[in-house]
Amino acid sequence: MAPDFGLESLEGKTVHLSDFRGKAVLLNFWATWCQPCKIEMPWFEQLQKQYEPQGLQVIGVAMDDADKEDIAKFAKNLGVDYPILVGKEDVGEAYGGVQFLPATFYVGRDGKVVDKVFGLKGRDEIEDKIKKTLGNGQ
Numbered sequence: 001m002a003p004d005f006g007l008e009s010l011e012g013k014t015v016h017l018s019d020f021r022g023k024a025v026l027l028n029f030w031a032t033w034c035q036p037c038k039i040e041m042p043w044f045e046q047l048q049k050q051y052e053p054q055g056l057q058v059i060g061v062a063m064d065d066a067d068k069e070d071i072a073k074f075a076k077n078l079g080v081d082y083p084i085l086v087g088k089e090d091v092g093e094a095y096g097g098v099q100f101l102p103a104t105f106y107v108g109r110d111g112k113v114v115d116k117v118f119g120l121k122g123r124d125e126i127e128d129k130i131k132k133t134l135g136n137g138q
Helices: 035-054 066-076 089-094 123-134
Strands: 006-008 014-016 026-030 056-062 082-085 105-108 114-116
Touching: 006 026, 006 082, 014 105, 026 035, 026 123, 035 056, 056 123, 066 082, 114 123
Parallel strands: 026 056, 056 082
Antiparallel strands: 006 014, 026 105, 105 114
């Protein structure tokens, strides 16, 4: 099972992973200083829009020391509209320690981790993993 957590959103609400049970979740740990993150976050936004009707929810977890305003500005500049949460070290540790960013976990509708990826992957590979997580893949 994917470890549940409660993290603060950029809007100041506490968001739990378990709030999304029944949806396929792409959980992406990133940071404002992470160059590969800047490449894949717009893809996540596009894929969120494309697969949301089938039950996909992308969630970003910012794992750096920037304040909420800087994180929000960074996400807005990339055109990201999916929920961004302010990460905590213990949540990263619960996921096995995310010493490499980006780190992406694909969580099935049942709350189980379907796959995990460290580092930047191609958009097609990300989309294939989303399909698998939604139950539409091989």
